[in-house]
């Protein structure tokens with residue numbers, strides 16, 4: 028049982044130069060990870076995910092703010108006093124020990140009784156389907172099995188909190204999907220608070236109760252998968268979450284509430300907005316494509332069609348924007364064909380061109 032709270036947490040590496048502030052790896056992180064929740068820290072490489080996880084773990088000191096677990100300040104406690112188990116990307120197994128010994132090692136260090144260790148190792152190995160390799164050394168295992176040993180070692184600890192740093196990124200695609208599903212089921216069974224670092228929005232979406240989206244050391248949004256997908260707080264979140272990537276482009280005001288993509292016939296009714304220019308976000312799967320009606324001006328022409336089986340991605344050039352629309356099945360669109368993009372106002376995302384903040388319109 029553990030709730031984790033970050034209050035204005037920040038981290039600077041190295042000493043500041045005279046007259047300058049130290050460069051901050053993360054700053055101003057404040058959010059609550061509820062007991063039993065699975066929370067992903069999501070963002071591009073270098074945005075501060077690992078730094079944040081390491082500060083929760085106690086592997087890095089914090090430079091400012093507070094970290095609390097169940098209301099108690101832990102940021103000056105040693106890692107082994109925080110009741111956490113870490114699963115790293117590179118597994119960090121001891122090569123000279125058997126799988127059994129690798130899983131048991133942390134328990135021995137904590138002087139857990141021998142038969143209790145045995146029960147826990149067998150239970151954890153059984154959950155991860157590695158019960159038949161307990162006697163072998165890690166070097167004779169596949170990457171997927173090594174990752175399972177690392178997971179089993181964490182599970183056998185029965186910690187209050189699991190911390191994962193990109194644990195699936197060394198696995199090949201098929202194994203990654205399979206292990207991801209198993210992690211989700213495992214979390215449902217164990218119900219332990221979990222913090223999971225990933226740069227893969229699909230992993231974050233599929234696994235998480237909440238996602239902390241980060242960019243350049245700052246929190247962009249903390250919300251459920253539904254919220255970060257349907258109500259992205261910033262243009263950054265909009266562009267990072269969702270595949271294929273959201274179409275994002277600037278439009279200019281025609282009249283109050285109506286905007287046009289410059290040098291095109293593509294105009295958009297935004298509702299009650301009246302600034303001169305607005306950033307528009309439109310998901311490829313949330314607009315439609317059709318042939319123009321008699322007398323109707325097309326918005327642009329199809330330049331590429333990418334069939335994926337169940338859907339096809341159709342690229343349409345509108346002005347100087349390469350617009351992507353995802354259509355059902357193999358579609359009926361051919362390269363060169365003039366088309367109209369139909370959009371639903373309710374599916375439109377508007378962002379402030381200066382700050383990137385979401386603009387909520389009526």
Ligand SMILES: Nc1ncnc2c1ncn2[C@@H]1O[C@H](COP(=O)(O)OP(=O)(O)O)[C@@H](O)[C@H]1O
Nearest residue numbers: 040041052070071072073074075076077078079
């Ligand atoms: N030990 C360190 N010393 C100096 N800078 C570091 C150190 N660790 C990380 N950083 C910097 O902090 C920033 C965040 O890094 P990190 O948390 O590893 O990002 P992520 O895990 O999101 O890829 C990066 O700019 C990185 O270069």
Ligand SMILES: [Mg+2]
Nearest residue numbers: 076077078224
């Ligand atoms: Mg990292």
